[in-house]
Amino acid sequence: MKHIRNTPFPFRPFALHISSEQVPDCRKLTYLFSREGGVASYIQKRRLHLARQCLRDQRHAHKSIADIGLEHGFLYAPNFTRAFQQTYGMTPRETRAMARRTWLAGERESPSWFYRASRWGL
Incomplete structure (x- = not known):
């Protein structure tokens, strides 16, 4: 549980977004996140999204891919790579290489992944 508290995930705004004054019970959380695949799935998707932003950001170019994964709650690099690839269809290394190009x-990064991929023949 320690690694969850040390990640840059904004838990306070997340909690406030779910319920304005009280902590919802387990059934309500399950219902609220049913479209996302559950609370854990939502948090993992959010962490992967933040990690992807870091991989694509030139200010984080000095960090290793494993360090970026660790900063976002993935204790083991292979688990980070596997989850990232399942979500985005490419490895963190490929994402960083595309961003480096x-x-x-x-160039400024286009908001469309398909546009960028077409430029590099993917």
Whole structure:
């Protein structure tokens, strides 16, 4: 449980978003997150999204992929890579390489993944 508290996930705004004044019971949480696949699935998707942003951000280029995974709650690099690839269809290494090409070309990153992938023949 320690690794959950040390991640940059915004738990306070998350809790306030779920319920304005009281902590919802387990059934209510299950209902609220049923579309997301459950609370744990939502948190993992959120962590992966934040990790993906770091991988694509030039300010984090000095960090290893394993360190970025660890900062976002993945204790083991293979678990991070597996979850990332299942969610985004590419590995963290491929994501960073694609972002590096964008940095080197001096382009701003397009909001469309399909646009960027088409430029590199993916």
